[in-house]
Amino acid sequence: MSAVEPFDAVDVIKGKRDRRELATDEIDWLVDAYTRGVVADEQMSAFTMATFLNGMTRREIRDLTLAMIASGERMDFSGLSKPTVDKHSTGGVGDKITLPLMPLVAVFGVAVPQLSGRGLGHTGGTLDKLESIPGWRASLSNDEILAQLEADGGVICAAGSGLAPADRKLYALRDTTATVEAIPLIASSIMSKKIAEGTGALVLDVKFGSGAFMQDIERSKELARTMVELGTDAGVATSALITNMNVPLGRAIGNANEVAESVEVLAGGGPSDVRALTVALAREMLDLVGMTDVDVEAALDDGRAMDKWNAVIRAQGGDPTAPLPQARETHVVTADRDGVLVEQHALPFGIGAWRLGAGRARKEDLVQHAAGIELHAKPGDAVRAGQPLFTLSADEPARFPRALDALEGAWRIGDAGEAVQDGGPLIADRIRA
Template sequence: MDAIDVIRTKRDGGQLSADQIRWVIDAYTRGVVPDEQVSALLMAVFFRGMARDELAVWTQAMIDSGERKDLSSLGRPTADKHSTGGVGDKTTLPLAPLVAACGVAVPQLSGRGLGHTGGTLDKLEAIPGWRADVHEEAYLAQLREVGAVICAAGNDLAPADKKLYALRDVTGTVESIPLIASSIMSKKIAEGADALVLDVKTGSGAFMKDPEASRELARTMVGLGEAAGVHTVALVTAMDRPLGRAAGNAVEVTESVEVLAGGGPADVVELTLALAREMLAGVGRGDVDPAEALRDGRAMDVWRRMVTAQGGDPDAPLPQPAERHVVTAPATGTLTRLDAYALGVAAWRLGAGRARKEDPVSAAAGVTWTAAVGEQVVAGQPLLELHTDDAARIPRALEALEGAVGVDTGEEPLPLLLDRITA
């Protein structure tokens, strides 16, 4: 094989053969093909796209660059969930113990936040003692004994993706649906779950702003999952406004615990239950009602055991900010705009997020709000509260929030659940 032939084939609009794809992914992962040649190939894919069967082979080759976990020894069905990321999107925290409480194991390998979107591991690390790193034996033992684990992925899952993602980041080829889909799905399929539910966000705070582009990404990922033998469903959900009433780390843990206790914001509860029902149905447990596991405390019991198994103290006080700043409602009427992207940037600037993967985050930083889109507000009432460890961060966070709040603007929010995509 010759890398130049592979590049030319795709550059000229041709379809790569299965052998070409397997060879170039393997050779690049091993360091035989250099970055500059794969950069050219990624740019060709960016402009020329990929056929469905071509992309399925590309994704499988990425999976084959590492190991695919075997969870058959657990003795119970397994289901996983992936969100494309948003602001205030803490559903993984209540969802994993909820589904586990319904008899389905949840092997949730999660990531950290970057930019305005939060990271599940950063949120959980606000819990004193909680550890993101779980070695293989402990991972399987926790799935058997507790039913759920949320932890960092090891380097053995789709190592090709790690190299390709870093290259896409510096070559302007991130925004390609085939490359986004293969990156996400190679890792999620390699996790080894029987069923996968995708939460594809759309709106200002999402990676995909346009609902139709979000639907296309959802359809592409569902096709890849089914091609790999994983029952896959996608929900396209709103991210024009943030989810729940909190964006940050400790504040989102607090809100997640409220949901597990049978309370919490209505939109977080609705989405968590919708995802749980899809996960259960995907493994033939559609007759189980997850709402019952919230009501009777079983989900909370699993949460406490899951946190404890990873070194955390579920009863420990969460970090509190050194500084708080209140933003009041600008007018009286119906709150019609609470821009997700602006709130995400504000939380990031307050210290809850990072600009580079190696940056630290503050557990106590974030933003909370007292009203959701569609609710009534009164001019001058406290609407947003900014949390930070460093008062010098507040002015730039306030800059991000300029124009983020609107009352009686005539804007129509997206429905929380826009679409359901199946194979």
């Protein structure tokens, strides 16, 4: 004889449809019942659409987040001899910041547990990038994660399937029901995994602009505030930086080429915007764990961050000295006139790299690690006719035409003195509880 459920899914859906504030035990039951298969996909689809249209209160979002955490296991880093701090980015074009950031912060005796994912769509995943390195492995047991954090201070690996399984099921549903952009659902999805991960502090890099998940800066701020509140309510010291994604970040867009650019930053060089954002996020992370009087930039320039990178890559089976994959084919796009590059829009370059093979349309698709785009000029740079603007790389030349179609109108060369695309400052705001 089957157990009698304490609530009915139709009543909960109707409540949210009619803008009623749901009770904690209703939300707890809904998430648990959906995870168990008692609530059907079509019912949860109706609930996510009602949430998209009518929103949730701060208390409801907190309850939803805690219910998703309760659906699985929680990691515990309390046995480590050092404080823990993590970073999460909402993703963008050329966003490789996790790679140089983790070893940089770990230099200062802080444990950085970066439990990451693979990319879907135009934003490449951190694990996809690192899997460009020969021998590197993404899957670690919980014991291996703890041991590496204690020994080396940092880890970047795949999040275990036991963390917030309700979120994994709900995430797939949102993707097919046009409810991805619902802020209560985005915030609870991100924060359920991060809180379950067990970090003591968390910095959020919330993007805005043409290549961001949230293009409008005010919506990005709303999402950031919601997530900071969730972290604070759960006892995790949380802050957010609102950062610009109108222009691609750095000059490399892809996987292997983004690893190479990250190594340049760790060697004290690299593009100025990648270095600046890495340093800003490192300072924010260290500030949350009480380390305010440290010279972050010195650790990039004197080799300490590079030494930490090499140690962490080797700990996960990778060879940091091995050559990275190279694409079999390239296509160079050159300037058709003298002038100044006045526009360079992020999203088309992300889609172009995706069409070259750097991303995936479905979870099961394979990523081509050497595929991507290398930018030779950024907005404000003077260019001459015939000078390379960017290079496309792919293993199959048949991919070039569709990538070039995506890039149609993505950049513009103007005359000297013409106003250059103003995407605003790299870091537009900082949000704390």
